[in-house]
Amino acid sequence: MTTLVRARGPALGVDVAAALNLVGELVRWLSLAFLFPTAIALGYGEPVWPFLAAGAVAAAVGFALERVTQGAERVGPREGFLVISVLWALVAALGALPYLFAGEEQLANPLDAYFESMSGFSGTSASVLSNVEGLNQSLAMWRQLTAWVGGLGILVLGLAVLPRLRVGGRQLFELDAPGPDLDPLAVTIRETARRFVILYVGLTFLEIAALVLVGWTGLDEEMGLFEAVAHSFGTLATAGFSTENESVSAFGPATQWVLIAFMFLAGTNFALMYRAFIRGRPVSFARDDEFRLYVALLTLGSALLVVELLSEGLARGEEAVRHGVFQTVSTMTTTGFASVDYNEWTFPAAVTIVALMFFGGSAGSTSGSLNVVRHVLIGRILRRELELAVHPELIRPVRLNGRVVEDRALRGVIAFVLLYVGCFALGAFGLMLDAARTDLELTPFDAVAAAATTIGNVGPGFGIAGPLGSFAEYGAPSKVILIVLMWLGRLEIIPVAVLLMRRYWRV
Amino acid sequence: MRIFVIGAGQVGSTIVEALHDEHDITVFDLDPARLNHLSHRFDVVTVEGNGASRRTLQEAGVAEADLLIACTSRDETNVIAAMFARGLSERVKTIVRTTDVEYLEVWRERQLDVDFMVSTELETAHAVSRTIGVPAARQTDVFANGQVQIVEFDVEPAAGRPDVIGPPLREAAIPASSKVAAIIRGDRVVPPRGTESIQPGDRIVVIGSPQAAREWSQILAPSEQRVRELVIFGGGPEGKAIAELLLAQAISVRLIEPNEQRAAELAERLPDARVYHATGLDPDFLERERIGRADAAVFAMRDDAKNLYAATLARLGGVPFTITVVHAAGTNRVYEEGGVDVAIDPRHVTAEEIVRFAHDPRTLQVAMFEGDRYEILDITVRPESRLVRKPFRELPMTGAVIGAIVRNGEAIFPHGDSMLEPGDRAIIFTEADRVREVESAL
Numbered sequence: 001m002t003t004l005v006r007a008r009g010p011a012l013g014v015d016v017a018a019a020l021n022l023v024g025e026l027v028r029w030l031s032l033a034f035l036f037p038t039a040i041a042l043g044y045g046e047p048v049w050p051f052l053a054a055g056a057v058a059a060a061v062g063f064a065l066e067r068v069t070q071g072a073e074r075v076g077p078r079e080g081f082l083v084i085s086v087l088w089a090l091v092a093a094l095g096a097l098p099y100l101f102a103g104e105e106q107l108a109n110p111l112d113a114y115f116e117s118m119s120g121f122s123g124t125s126a127s128v129l130s131n132v133e134g135l136n137q138s139l140a141m142w143r144q145l146t147a148w149v150g151g152l153g154i155l156v157l158g159l160a161v162l163p164r165l166r167v168g169g170r171q172l173f174e175l176d177a178p179g180p181d182l183d184p185l186a187v188t189i190r191e192t193a194r195r196f197v198i199l200y201v202g203l204t205f206l207e208i209a210a211l212v213l214v215g216w217t218g219l220d221e222e223m224g225l226f227e228a229v230a231h232s233f234g235t236l237a238t239a240g241f242s243t244e245n246e247s248v249s250a251f252g253p254a255t256q257w258v259l260i261a262f263m264f265l266a267g268t269n270f271a272l273m274y275r276a277f278i279r280g281r282p283v284s285f286a287r288d289d290e291f292r293l294y295v296a297l298l299t300l301g302s303a304l305l306v307v308e309l310l311s312e313g314l315a316r317g318e319e320a321v322r323h324g325v326f327q328t329v330s331t332m333t334t335t336g337f338a339s340v341d342y343n344e345w346t347f348p349a350a351v352t353i354v355a356l357m358f359f360g361g362s363a364g365s366t367s368g369s370l371n372v373v374r375h376v377l378i379g380r381i382l383r384r385e386l387e388l389a390v391h392p393e394l395i396r397p398v399r400l401n402g403r404v405v406e407d408r409a410l411r412g413v414i415a416f417v418l419l420y421v422g423c424f425a426l427g428a429f430g431l432m433l434d435a436a437r438t439d440l441e442l443t444p445f446d447a448v449a450a451a452a453t454t455i456g457n458v459g460p461g462f463g464i465a466g467p468l469g470s471f472a473e474y475g476a477p478s479k480v481i482l483i484v485l486m487w488l489g490r491l492e493i494i495p496v497a498v499l500l501m502r503r504y505w506r507v
Numbered sequence: 508m509r510i511f512v513i514g515a516g517q518v519g520s521t522i523v524e525a526l527h528d529e530h531d532i533t534v535f536d537l538d539p540a541r542l543n544h545l546s547h548r549f550d551v552v553t554v555e556g557n558g559a560s561r562r563t564l565q566e567a568g569v570a571e572a573d574l575l576i577a578c579t580s581r582d583e584t585n586v587i588a589a590m591f592a593r594g595l596s597e598r599v600k601t602i603v604r605t606t607d608v609e610y611l612e613v614w615r616e617r618q619l620d621v622d623f624m625v626s627t628e629l630e631t632a633h634a635v636s637r638t639i640g641v642p643a644a645r646q647t648d649v650f651a652n653g654q655v656q657i658v659e660f661d662v663e664p665a666a667g668r669p670d671v672i673g674p675p676l677r678e679a680a681i682p683a684s685s686k687v688a689a690i691i692r693g694d695r696v697v698p699p700r701g702t703e704s705i706q707p708g709d710r711i712v713v714i715g716s717p718q719a720a721r722e723w724s725q726i727l728a729p730s731e732q733r734v735r736e737l738v739i740f741g742g743g744p745e746g747k748a749i750a751e752l753l754l755a756q757a758i759s760v761r762l763i764e765p766n767e768q769r770a771a772e773l774a775e776r777l778p779d780a781r782v783y784h785a786t787g788l789d790p791d792f793l794e795r796e797r798i799g800r801a802d803a804a805v806f807a808m809r810d811d812a813k814n815l816y817a818a819t820l821a822r823l824g825g826v827p828f829t830i831t832v833v834h835a836a837g838t839n840r841v842y843e844e845g846g847v848d849v850a851i852d853p854r855h856v857t858a859e860e861i862v863r864f865a866h867d868p869r870t871l872q873v874a875m876f877e878g879d880r881y882e883i884l885d886i887t888v889r890p891e892s893r894l895v896r897k898p899f900r901e902l903p904m905t906g907a908v909i910g911a912i913v914r915n916g917e918a919i920f921p922h923g924d925s926m927l928e929p930g931d932r933a934i935i936f937t938e939a940d941r942v943r944e945v946e947s948a949l
Contacts, residue, residue: 393785
């Protein structure tokens with residue numbers, strides 16, 4: 001009887017112990033990730049201890065959390081919010097350890113190290129490194145791996161966890177929901193997750209193979225196995241970290257086209273790809289409302305950029321098409337690779353790129369931002385409202401892929417979009433204030449772009465934080481704002497916002 | 508034929524009325540009053556008992572029956588009665604009336620061992636569809652997969668077109684591929700000889716191609732156009748079936764349903780319809796939504812009085828053509844007096860469909876006109892028929908008109924030189940009394 005009271009705690013509505021127990025277990029598994037850079041370090045004859053030590057700390061933290069909270073293992077949806085919020089924050093902290101242990105000069109400040117790590121695990125690729133090539137091979141690969149592991153987490157989060165928490169309209173993507181076309185793909189989170197992990201890993205290997213082929217056939221002398229692996233990690237997670245100072249502009253056209261193809265896939269709904277490729281039903285693509293708009297928006301964005309590049313004489317022929325398409329796909333899928341320093345493009349092109357940051361790829365992919373499906377739904381909600389203004393008695397359900405979307409899900413979508421825009425605006429405002437305080441060279445447009453690029457998990461911004469620049473010169477308060485924006489954007493805000501309510505903690 | 512009819516309600520009574528002359532009928536019902544009523548009027552055997560009881564069926568001698576018609580208002584009773592009958596006798600054919608379209612689907616997938624299934628809602632929807640296909644029509648039927656249409660028109664007293672109305676038929680400008688099957692003048696049927704003429708105030712029955720039927724409609728009601736936009740009041744099972752059918756014909760449908768939950772369901776199930784949550788009796792609503800601009804309106808609410816009220820309101824608002832679905836027996840006249848253009852009785856339509864099947868096995872379809880005074884027969888011509896290979900102008904006028912011939916699946920609209928071939932399907936308009944005579948002649 002006494003244990004029961006103690007385990008529950010007084011008047012606490014959330015089983016914090018159980019939540020931390022799960023976080024501990026996940027962190028313990030994460031410690032295995034440190035073995036990969038250790039192997040790289042061994043191969044290149046670089047120090048292995050930063051990774052082993054960081055791995056040991058991670059394992060110890062995991063074990064400790066599990067031991068302290070032993071016995072409390074029932075995690076319900078309510079604990080879910082706490083688990084994912086704490087998990088991403090904690091994992092980013094542990095992921096920053098190798099940067100600190102290795103004594104990397106550019107990341108000596110713990111805030112910078114945390115920034116870089118959060119940027120990786122949230123799949124953002126905003127960087128405080130002004131010289132990426134200054135990292136040794138193993139540390140550079142660790143940076144890529146944080147993105148890839150983060151992408152894995154995002155996929156599971158978006159396809160298996162958030163739908164069950166029924167926030168932000170995510171319940172729409174609950175795959176178990178029976179429907180005319182949406183067959184139950186899996187019964188449990190574990191099984192659902194397993195399938196998409198297989199697809200994710202498979203596509204990563206496919207991209208590595210494609211890039212290696214580009215290197216071997218001599219199409220691109222710069223592309224070696226190391227670069228192929230590093231950039232494949234960056235692509236599938238739609239993170240856009242590169243091992244080159246000049247990002248992807250360091251590589252030739254062949255590499256860039258391969259990256260365009262894989263960024264496009266990484267921004268596509270994995271559940272849809274699973275049905276189309278693995279279940280052998282490619283018609284699924286044509287029937288999907290979100291996929292159609294995704295392709296349409298990519299086409300439109302590319303066309304705008306290509307026309308602007310050609311008319312302003314910034315590029316010509318294949319080059320203009322390649323850069324226009326690359327930058328559109330890279331920005332809209334929230335990857336953040338740069339095939340060229342678009343900081344030097346005209347203002348209309350820059351505005352187009354910032355606008356693309358607000359679309360994001362498909363739901364159920366690793367891309368961040370609002371996701372195309374929410375744009376589909378917001379458009380349909382608005383159309384319905386306008387029609388209801390004229391016909392008050394009309395009953396007009398909003399449909400997605402032919403199925404009626406319940407009102408709760410629609411409210412979730414609206415709430416998410418409002419929170420997203422609100423957080424973005426607050427973030428941009430905060431950056432401007434901080435820049436004014438420190439005399440940082442930051443135009444209002446740069447501040448807007450920086451807030452949009454971090455909350456959308458895209459990566460590079462404009463001005464000093466452009467594709468070939470970095471956020472290094474931003475003040476500490478600004479970096480904190482950016483870190484919070486990356487964290488919020490990745491978790492789709494609501495799980496974090498819920499924690500701020502007193503009602504969440506009370507019975 | 509020995510026919511068992513389960514259920515002596517409106518459908519059952521109508522069936523008995525149509526079939527009692529030529530067949531031995533046994534009627535089952537739980538209500539003795541209904542049975543008494545039937546046995547007073549017709550020479551039928553009545554059994555007071557549950558038609559869905561195996562013992563009752565067996566004791567009544569279902570083994571000797573040729574046909575069992577289960578037409579109570581309860582689907583399950585009807586299906587069970589048919590199942591039991593089939594279990595007790597191999598040779599009995601079964602007809603089941605249903606109100607549930609799902610049963611119909613199951614039957615079409617051959618999952619239900621029933622010979623014929625009729626859905627009241629679907630038949631009602633077809634009746635509405637036939638009516639609005641030809642706006643001036645009182646009643647229409649479709650044969651041979653829609654190639655042949657039979658339409659009953661009112662000739663308005665003020666009708667124009669002196670080239671058609673007035674001159675003898677052989678000189679009148681009658682649309683090609685069509686034939687006047689009968690002229691009904693008061694209570695009398697005038698055989699359509701070449702010397703006869705169509706007069707204002709007549710009612711005429713025309714057999715022809717769908718195109719010709721539309722031309723007739725233009726002649727007799729030139730102001731009325733094809734229905735493109737229609738409003739349905741009441742989203743019950745009938746309203747929904749009508750909406751589904753008309754949407755499938757690319758007619759734009761607005762549906763008005765007072766129950767919010769039901770309206771939401773309809774909006775979900777019918778993505779192409781516009782569904783309103785409203786009573787349809789509110790003049791402000793009708794005005795705001797410009798209901799008066801619709802080409803036609805169907806009133807399919809539960810309550811006959813509300814239907815009539817709403818129809819009157821809609822007509823005042825400018826709806827040119829109103830159709831109501833009738834529930835209480837004998838209200839058709841009330842509607843027609845009230846200015847409703849067409850009143851459709853779902854039970855009557857259902858009975859008609861069942862009677863079609865119950866007729867001679869060679870008869871594919873039977874339509875009943877003017878109550879049941881006239882019938883349309885669809886008969887396959889036997890080789891030994893005395894009418895085969897004789898020009899039509901030499902055939903005796905017997906009060907029956909061959910309106911169309913279906914040969915190898917193609918509809919032919921005969922003229923004086925045409926001849927019947929063995930194996931042709933003849934579509935014949937005849938007085939009900941002469942059905943046997945016509946059947947034996949062919």
